[in-house]
Amino acid sequence: MFGKWKAWIGASPPRSLAIGFALIIAVGTVLLKLPVAVRSGIDLSWLNAAFTAASATCVTGLVVVDTGTAFTPFGQGVILALVQVGGLGFMTVGTVFAFFLRRKVSLRERLILQESLNQGNLEGIVRLVRKVILYALTIEAAGSLLFALRFMEDMNPGKALLYGLFHGVSVFNNAGFDLFGEFRSLSAYVTDPFVNLLSIVLIILGSLGFVVLADLVDYPIRRRLSLHSKVALSMTLLLTVGGAILILLFEYTNEKTLGPLGPGSQALAALLHSVSPRSAGVSTLDLSSFRQATQFLLIWLMFIGASPGSTGGGIKTTTFAVLTLAVLAVVRGRSDIVIFRSRLERDRVYKAITVTLFSLALVIVVTMVLSITENHTFMEVLFEVTSAFTTSGLSLGLTQDLSGPGRILIMAMMFFGRVGPLTLFYAIGPKPGRPLYRYAEGKIIIG
Amino acid sequence: MFGKWKAWIGASPPRSLAIGFALIIAVGTVLLKLPVAVRSGIDLSWLNAAFTAASATCVTGLVVVDTGTAFTPFGQGVILALVQVGGLGFMTVGTVFAFFLRRKVSLRERLILQESLNQGNLEGIVRLVRKVILYALTIEAAGSLLFALRFMEDMNPGKALLYGLFHGVSVFNNAGFDLFGEFRSLSAYVTDPFVNLLSIVLIILGSLGFVVLADLVDYPIRRRLSLHSKVALSMTLLLTVGGAILILLFEYTNEKTLGPLGPGSQALAALLHSVSPRSAGVSTLDLSSFRQATQFLLIWLMFIGASPGSTGGGIKTTTFAVLTLAVLAVVRGRSDIVIFRSRLERDRVYKAITVTLFSLALVIVVTMVLSITENHTFMEVLFEVTSAFTTSGLSLGLTQDLSGPGRILIMAMMFFGRVGPLTLFYAIGPKPGRPLYRYAEGKIIIG
Ligand SMILES: [K+]
Numbered sequence: 001m002f003g004k005w006k007a008w009i010g011a012s013p014p015r016s017l018a019i020g021f022a023l024i025i026a027v028g029t030v031l032l033k034l035p036v037a038v039r040s041g042i043d044l045s046w047l048n049a050a051f052t053a054a055s056a057t058c059v060t061g062l063v064v065v066d067t068g069t070a071f072t073p074f075g076q077g078v079i080l081a082l083v084q085v086g087g088l089g090f091m092t093v094g095t096v097f098a099f100f101l102r103r104k105v106s107l108r109e110r111l112i113l114q115e116s117l118n119q120g121n122l123e124g125i126v127r128l129v130r131k132v133i134l135y136a137l138t139i140e141a142a143g144s145l146l147f148a149l150r151f152m153e154d155m156n157p158g159k160a161l162l163y164g165l166f167h168g169v170s171v172f173n174n175a176g177f178d179l180f181g182e183f184r185s186l187s188a189y190v191t192d193p194f195v196n197l198l199s200i201v202l203i204i205l206g207s208l209g210f211v212v213l214a215d216l217v218d219y220p221i222r223r224r225l226s227l228h229s230k231v232a233l234s235m236t237l238l239l240t241v242g243g244a245i246l247i248l249l250f251e252y253t254n255e256k257t258l259g260p261l262g263p264g265s266q267a268l269a270a271l272l273h274s275v276s277p278r279s280a281g282v283s284t285l286d287l288s289s290f291r292q293a294t295q296f297l298l299i300w301l302m303f304i305g306a307s308p309g310s311t312g313g314g315i316k317t318t319t320f321a322v323l324t325l326a327v328l329a330v331v332r333g334r335s336d337i338v339i340f341r342s343r344l345e346r347d348r349v350y351k352a353i354t355v356t357l358f359s360l361a362l363v364i365v366v367t368m369v370l371s372i373t374e375n376h377t378f379m380e381v382l383f384e385v386t387s388a389f390t391t392s393g394l395s396l397g398l399t400q401d402l403s404g405p406g407r408i409l410i411m412a413m414m415f416f417g418r419v420g421p422l423t424l425f426y427a428i429g430p431k432p433g434r435p436l437y438r439y440a441e442g443k444i445i446i447g
Numbered sequence: 448m449f450g451k452w453k454a455w456i457g458a459s460p461p462r463s464l465a466i467g468f469a470l471i472i473a474v475g476t477v478l479l480k481l482p483v484a485v486r487s488g489i490d491l492s493w494l495n496a497a498f499t500a501a502s503a504t505c506v507t508g509l510v511v512v513d514t515g516t517a518f519t520p521f522g523q524g525v526i527l528a529l530v531q532v533g534g535l536g537f538m539t540v541g542t543v544f545a546f547f548l549r550r551k552v553s554l555r556e557r558l559i560l561q562e563s564l565n566q567g568n569l570e571g572i573v574r575l576v577r578k579v580i581l582y583a584l585t586i587e588a589a590g591s592l593l594f595a596l597r598f599m600e601d602m603n604p605g606k607a608l609l610y611g612l613f614h615g616v617s618v619f620n621n622a623g624f625d626l627f628g629e630f631r632s633l634s635a636y637v638t639d640p641f642v643n644l645l646s647i648v649l650i651i652l653g654s655l656g657f658v659v660l661a662d663l664v665d666y667p668i669r670r671r672l673s674l675h676s677k678v679a680l681s682m683t684l685l686l687t688v689g690g691a692i693l694i695l696l697f698e699y700t701n702e703k704t705l706g707p708l709g710p711g712s713q714a715l716a717a718l719l720h721s722v723s724p725r726s727a728g729v730s731t732l733d734l735s736s737f738r739q740a741t742q743f744l745l746i747w748l749m750f751i752g753a754s755p756g757s758t759g760g761g762i763k764t765t766t767f768a769v770l771t772l773a774v775l776a777v778v779r780g781r782s783d784i785v786i787f788r789s790r791l792e793r794d795r796v797y798k799a800i801t802v803t804l805f806s807l808a809l810v811i812v813v814t815m816v817l818s819i820t821e822n823h824t825f826m827e828v829l830f831e832v833t834s835a836f837t838t839s840g841l842s843l844g845l846t847q848d849l850s851g852p853g854r855i856l857i858m859a860m861m862f863f864g865r866v867g868p869l870t871l872f873y874a875i876g877p878k879p880g881r882p883l884y885r886y887a888e889g890k891i892i893i894g
């Protein structure tokens with residue numbers, strides 16, 4: 001009986017991945033529910049414990065209870081551990097253990113790793129995982145140290161080190177959790193260039209994906225980037241700069257956001273809020289005070305999200321690039337989709353459409369349902385659902401007011417978003433089979 | 448000098464189509480600006496005259512001034528003529544004149560017709576146009592007569608005939624204009640089965656597209672439908688029934704909409720408001736009283752819209768079908784997209800993506816801009832922009848409050864929506880050329 005289940009789970013790497021995530025969330029829920037995890041006087045319900053565990057494991061950062069004031073250092077440690085495991089991918093962590101135990105990594109485990117890191121080929125996957133851990137820990141250590149140095153100006157060294165560690169790991173993993181209390185995120189540092197620039201660099205490094213990071217590290221020697229890295233880097237640059245310009249344009253006259261700041265701080269805040277939706281979830285301003293146009297812009301930045309194989313969510317920068325190029329190709333009457341002098345395979349285009357449309361459909365349906373269960377404006381609901389599904393973690397304030405069914409739906413969206421819609425499809429669906437015959441081509445009128 | 452322009456316009460059928468539409472709107476504007484077109488005491492600005500002419504020619508039905516109370520019978524006649532010309536397509540009308548004058552239809556004119564009706568081949572296009580006119584006028588005559596018979600119960604026979612004619616033509620052309628005053632649309636007939644069912648039938652007939660109508664008329668003899676007709680008919684059925692069920696589910700407890708009605712009237716109203724967004728624009732209830740979930744649903748029904756080659760807008764039912772099937776094919780691991788036992792060409796899929804993404808991008812950008820220029824809720828702005836672009840004509844009440852720039856943007860959206868994004872692309876863009884060489888295939892990670 002149990003063996004049958006084990007076989008069913010093991011038969012499909014995507015299935016193992018999805019179930020692994022679910023198990024980690026379950027363990028996290030139990031740990032957060034321990035009396036030692038919450039401060040005295042705080043009564044954490046099972047639902048809120050599960051919500052917090054899911055949000056941390058899916059590196060989303062939507063919070064129903066304030067991380068800084070409701071949890072003890074133990075509880076905060078659990079959250080940080082879930083972020084680290086969820087961010088790096090539980091299989092990556094699992095492999096490290098296997099390495100340390102000098103056990104051979106099996107083919108099945110390699111297949112799961114491949115799914116987890118979204119890598120096209122099996123070759124070198126273990127080498128990549130070792131690099132992932134090395135780079136991630138190096139960047140996190142450097143980030144934590146730099147944060148700690150800055151925080152020492154405001155608090156005692158011990159607390160500054162702990163805060164540095166928490167925010168270094170949380171920001172690099174695009175997790176969106178913070179310890180500053182009262183759901184304020186990094187508001188206290190809105191005019192601080194050091195904290196802003198450090199956060200922006202950590203967020204971008206975390207959201208590029210490990211393949212791109214490895215490519216960048218090798219660049220001084222190899223003097224070339226892979227096609228994938230070129231696309232991810234150029235889209236990141238384009239979206240970051242384009243988003244910042246639009247935010248600046250929409251908000252510089254808004255007295256509740258950028259208005260009162262100096263030009264330098266305005267540019268800094270615009271840049272942070274352009275980077276953060278894809279999909280870090282930190283903020284230095286009150287998002288509910290942004291203009292509707294800016295909020296709508298953030299929704300689309302969240303929807304596009306980070307690059308594949310990273311800690312971030314969304315449909316991914318490369319998907320967005322393929323779709324844009326497909327549109328341009330049709331408009332220019334070309335039948336090939338060309339990117340950096342390479343032709344794209346047809347099945348990549350179909351995959352890009354599938355990811356995008358499925359994501360869009362899911363956001364639409366869940367927004368519709370939450371519009372009924374929650375008594376909030378449409379913008380707040382759409383923003384929250386998109387944020388959950390893209391594991392972005394930004395909120396216009398709906399999270400804490402969510403009804404019971406609302407919390408469960410938002411949890412489900414974080415889970416779907418982190419596991420990835422395609423992975424989930426393959427996890428649930430039947431094995432792809434070859435059709436026995438092909439149908440004749442038919443004509444249909446479009447548009 | 449002038450000859451050069453004429454050559455530039457004539458060189459591209461899509462360009463001729465777009466410019467033809469613009470000219471008709473210009474003529475309509477001048478006619479509506481005549482003192483004889485508006486009632487005494489009404490001061491119609493040039494902008495509002497242009498808005499009304501654009502709304503009528505693009506069969507949208509968004510109105511800044513009330514058709515029933517602001518315009519004289521002459522002005523209403525101009526609006527109806529614009530609806531008829533815009534609905535049937537000005538080239539269709541032009542061809543009829545050519546027929547009556549026994550002049551030969553030139554190849555260039557046939558090419559424009561082909562673009563206008565979105566037909567794949569030139570053969571039989573003139574025959575199709577004759578059918579278009581015949582079917583349209585027959586259905587309009589029958590619809591007008593039935594409306595008139597019903598209206599005779601409420602008004603004198605002369606007025607009833609005029610009202611019957613106006614609403615028969617307006618409803619079949621999915622134009623959304625009405626004469627009942629105070630922007631009430633068909634509210635007075637919310638519980639009237641005759642008016643509701645007649646409207647639903649006329650809207651559906653108008654939104655199926657003439658190719659499907661011709662196919663249906665021939666069905667008793669040929670006993671088979673084309674692939675295109677099968678797809679358009681099944682999607683229409685699916686969207687109509689599915690939409691009605693969701694509206695019923697979302698609204699039956701809403702005291703401001705379906706709540707106070709009996710079960711029969713509830714079903715009738717749900718059906719009408721499921722059909723109307725795609726893209727007729729009539730209503731029997733106050734749309735701003737609908738729940739947010741229902742309003743969001745209507746936005747997506749508007750976005751999907753009618754079938755190709757019809758009087759309606761949106762990305763079209765067939766586009767939606769192709770996208771859905773593409774997603775299902777990828778999920779099931781199939782490389783062919785199969786519909787009614789036919790394989791879809793790859794370029795159809797690319798075209799479907801292009802239409803959808805370009806439409807989505809346009810709606811997003813204009814919604815963002817209008818969120819800044821107009822002081823209304825996000826939902827009202829998104830609803831209005833989608834309605835204009837899909838030539839649906841439903842509104843949550845923003846139209847009359849629109850600022851000057853807002854009116855111009857909404858006019859532009861109605862125009863883009865009616866001409867069609869792809870047609871406009873080809874109208875502006877360079878001629879598609881064959882690339883001299885192909886690039887090698889490259890790999891990129893998606894999702
Ligand atoms: K996040």
Ligand SMILES: [K+]
Pocket residue numbers: 506507508621622623726727728838839840
């Ligand atoms: K309409």
